Amino acid sequence: MSADASFPGFGAFDQLATMVAVATPEGRCLLANATLENMAGVSRRALQRGSVLDWLADPAPLRDALRMVAGNEVMVGRFDALMKRLPLGSAELPVHVIVSQSDFPDHVLVEMIEIEQQTRLDREERVHGLAQANKELVRNLAHEIKNPLGGIRGAAQLLEMELRSPELSEYTQVIIHEADRLQALVDRLLAPHRRPQVVGDVNIHEVCERVRALILAEYPRGLQVERDYDTSIPEFRGDREQLIQAVLNIAHNATHALAERIAAGDAQLVLRTRIARQVTFTKHRYRLALELHIQDNGPGVPEAIRDRMFHPLVSGRDGGSGLGLTLAQTFVQQHQGTIECDSMPGRTDFKILIPLP
Numbered sequence: 336m337s338a339d340a341s342f343p344g345f346g347a348f349d350q351l352a353t354m355v356a357v358a359t360p361e362g363r364c365l366l367a368n369a370t371l372e373n374m375a376g377v378s379r380r381a382l383q384r385g386s387v388l389d390w391l392a393d394p395a396p397l398r399d400a401l402r403m404v405a406g407n408e409v410m411v412g413r414f415d416a417l418m419k420r421l422p423l424g425s426a427e428l429p430v431h432v433i434v435s436q437s438d439f440p441d442h443v444l445v446e447m448i449e450i451e452q453q454t455r456l457d458r459e460e461r462v463h464g465l466a467q468a469n470k471e472l473v474r475n476l477a478h479e480i481k482n483p484l485g486g487i488r489g490a491a492q493l494l495e496m497e498l499r500s501p502e503l504s505e506y507t508q509v510i511i512h513e514a515d516r517l518q519a520l521v522d523r524l525l526a527p528h529r530r531p532q533v534v535g536d537v538n539i540h541e542v543c544e545r546v547r548a549l550i551l552a553e554y555p556r557g558l559q560v561e562r563d564y565d566t567s568i569p570e571f572r573g574d575r576e577q578l579i580q581a582v583l584n585i586a587h588n589a590t591h592a593l594a595e596r597i598a599a600g601d602a603q604l605v606l607r608t609r610i611a612r613q614v615t616f617t618k619h620r621y622r623l624a625l626e627l628h629i630q631d632n633g634p635g636v637p638e639a640i641r642d643r644m645f646h647p648l649v650s651g652r653d654g655g656s657g658l659g660l661t662l663a664q665t666f667v668q669q670h671q672g673t674i675e676c677d678s679m680p681g682r683t684d685f686k687i688l689i690p691l692p
């Protein structure tokens with residue numbers, strides 16, 4: 336059921352991730368949006384028969400805010416509160432309440448944001464901003480390194496041709512070899528921005544199957560790659576190769592973390608797909624999204640790098656360049672998606688979320 340037609344534009348409130356209601360100054364609920372209905376666990380019809388004052392554990396601050404906003408004493412009232420939920424016995428939900436004037440006389444807007452959600456959104460935004468700044472820095476730096484590198488390598492080659500003694504050419508070989516190594520690193524740093532996106536219809540299970548085949552070819556023994564697919568997931572527009580690379584990078588990390596278990600023969604990797612409904616990520620609410628989990632039974636992401644592991648050049652293993660997750664994240668972000676990670680010893684779960692049509 337959509338919101339009331341007597342409030343033009345209120346239907347759009349159903350798209351919001353926050354809970355919104357319209358109430359009279361006395362607290363009678365005139366309208367409630369879909370999110371409020373879901374969070375409160377009460378049908379919209381029941382909500383609209385009652386009083387918004389009944390929703391909070393302590394109604395006093397809301398009663399005051401409604402009165403003051405309706406009476407033009409303040410433009411906006413804000414406070415934190417506990418929201419009651421059904422079924423009875425459900426935990427009360429900590430919310431931040433914002434009461435403000437609406438365009439209609441005697442109608443007040445009551446907006447409630449789950450406090451945890453607010454902190455999560457803040458954190459996501461901060462992390463995202465930092466990651467963007469980091470990536471830009473690394474990219475610029477890579478460009479700066481790339482140009483002189485060609486010159487260094489070329490000069491070493493010329494020098495080598497002039498050398499009479501073979502012992503000395505060992506040194507020029509070191510220069511050339513190290514320049515090549517640096518070149519390869521710089522190329523990986525610049526890679527995601529080099530090839531334009533090739534957009535087509537993507538079947539996520541084709542992506543998973545390809546990754547599975549590649550991983551199994553690399554680890555024919557000691558590693559079980561389980562698949563748990565929801566085959567009803569529709570195709571979506573995207574870049575297949577980019578997504579294969581993203582999933583492969585994450586799966587590769589898992590296999591690195593699983594080294595001991597692979598040797599012991601009980602390593603496990605799970606590829607799981609699901610449809611998520613009404614989810615919020617990257618500040619948007621999506622009706623449908625693809626949820627792809629890449630889960631392993633390894634030791635977990637080292638505590639020390641857990642909140643930085645998506646940053647470029649952050650690695651927790653010997654010989655790692657710290658670019659795999661940065662690349663994976665860039666590719667997923669190019670699909671308006673996001674990657675989340677939940678890790679503990681014995682169970683690490685990377686979740687890729689991508690909006691579905």
Ligand SMILES: Nc1ncnc2c1ncn2[C@@H]1O[C@H](COP(=O)(O)OP(=O)(O)OP(=O)(O)O)[C@@H](O)[C@H]1O
Nearest residue numbers: 588589592635636650651652655656657658659660
């Ligand atoms: N499934 C996992 N289990 C445990 N640790 C993980 C897992 N996935 C990632 N990590 C940690 O996160 C770090 C960063 O991963 P990332 O793929 O970005 O870089 P890398 O694997 O070190 O190097 P590269 O992928 O560039 O070769 C890893 O070094 C590892 O310590």
Ligand SMILES: [Mg+2]
Nearest residue numbers: 584588659660
């Ligand atoms: Mg990696």
